[in-house]
Amino acid sequence: MSRETKLEALLAKRRDQGSFRSLGHKQEDLIDFSSNDYLGLARSTDLKASIHDEYTKEELPNGSTGSRLLTGNSELTISCENHLAKLFGFESATLFASGYMANLAIFSALPQRGDTIIYDEYSHACIKDGCRLSLAKRLPFKHNDLADLERKLKEAGGEIFIACESIYSMDGDKAPLSDIIKLADQYSAKVIIDEAHSTGIFGQNGAGLVSEMSLQDKVFAVIYTFGKAMGIHGACIAGSKPLKEFITNFSRPFIYTTAPSPHEVITVRSAFDYLKNHPSLPLNLQEKIEHFNQLLPEFSSLSPIKSIVIGGNEKTKEVAQDLQNQGFDIRPILSPTVKEGSERLRICLHTFNTKEEITLICHLLKNTLG
């Protein structure tokens, strides 16, 4: 019997469910309504030039050469972290190679055996994976449902952590942050917020929703990621100084990995400097969001993410393919990535999408959905 039989059986099941994944590549000839490059920074030649200028200013090594606790730390990294802490309005920031790693780092290490993590059921996979690595009890609460959150708070024991996103990655809707924080306060729970899809878009100089709403003193930690609106790669955890010391001492995804390279660190710093010098970018995006919301109010959201639920893997793939054939890069989001029955098109708006393109896609969607 083949060594691969079990794998083949699982893959066959995936094919039967219409959710088999394979690696394609970006179709450059299509109009991008799919990537997370909301501000167009990933394609900015000006940002590329400033990263290059900063990187070539001094003699820097290609790699960081080790973990942060051994040879991988540098003045450059510390200065970037201090800059990020100030920008987001926290005492400390700790850099990671990605948002996935940052979420693993905080949720795997912080809640201890006997503690409880209560997380929104729509939380990103990396929040859930981080929680699974922890020895704490895990309780999901219904999406954005404060009554269910309170029920779970009543069930919780030990130190209680609440995890949510500011803007949800698949639905593009906002969490009721102030209400979650108020409730958390009543139960002495610590709130941790993932700002993956609000970093760069909201707040002064792209500092996110927690900063825009001045909630820094009321939350325990925030995860900011740089692979979405910032157009680059990486992430940080922002919080108190003791939190940074705790991560440095106890968080395995921080300790046992090679530190970000000087080029990555310079890229992060340059992207935020670039955004500071181009405050019209988030305003431009906001105009595109409002244009879409006016044309398709039933799919209106505060964010550039528009979720058009179709239902069924095959049907959703068909609709996406049809829109691709008409020149638009729109991807189907299938189960099990989202719940069965809620398979959808995830449309992302960008500064570089023209109003005419948005009008056209809204028109096509109206026709498709009937």
Ligand SMILES: Cc1ncc(COP(=O)(O)O)c(C=O)c1O
């Ligand atoms: C809410 C959320 N958190 C974290 C991540 C992971 O971030 P990264 O892509 O930087 O690993 C994502 C990525 O899709 C996300 O949507």
